[in-house]
Amino acid sequence: LAELPLLLAERHGLTRPARHAVELEEPLGRLLGWPAPAGFWEAEILPARSVEYQTAWLDRLFAESDLLWLGCGPKLATLAFPDLLDLLRTESAAPEPPLPANGRYPFDDLLAGTDSRTLNDALWASAWAGLVSNDSFSALRHGAATDFTLPRLDESRRPSRSRWRASRPSGGNWYRLPAVEPPPDALDALERDKDRVRLVIERWGVLCRELLARELP
DSSP: OTTHHHHHHHHTTSSSOBSSHHHHHHHHHHTTTOOEETTHIIIIITGGGBSSOOHHHHHHHHHHSOOEEEEOSTTEEEEEOGGGHHHHOOOOOOOOOSSOSSSOBOGGGGOTTSOHHHHHHHHHHHHHTTSEEESSHHHHHHHHHTTTOOOOOOTTSOOOHHHHHHTSOOSSOEEEOOOOOOOSSHHHHHHHHHHHHHHHHHHHSSOOHHHHTTSOO
């Protein structure tokens, strides 16, 4: 038991911090599907696994791979690849997302018929329900910095370009994630559960109740 913390630290790259984006792939791969407060990814989790973490590293991984971020509860997010989505999500009763079923759309293209604050709130509500995402991590980064809200413009003051920029979420294109498909039969459901077990075993190497309590349901 005394050696367990060091075992976990070594498995997660805390004893061999990454020096560039490529070296971040292995420790980041162990965290796929693990939920954390959205702002913690770049404030705590990735810096702990890097010599000197740079936001450009994660932006590069998003640009060069199918890596995506997935909302998994209010202001909670994880990182994943598309083939893991069926393992990490359940059917949601959230309202219909405020964007078309196909395609990727910058924020301004979705503004027709609504205002920035209403659209922003609707997009994040859909994101936390696991229904939509953004193809850039900068949207999550900017959202965490502003608590996922938009400031109200003070109409008594003269507008400026910087204030207009502050009233828009930053960067990327929003898109719908594929719908959750239930397993067609009991055998497929069992195989999906096996894949979930493999995912957490790959993450921790050894399982106990305390570690599983920090996983998605």
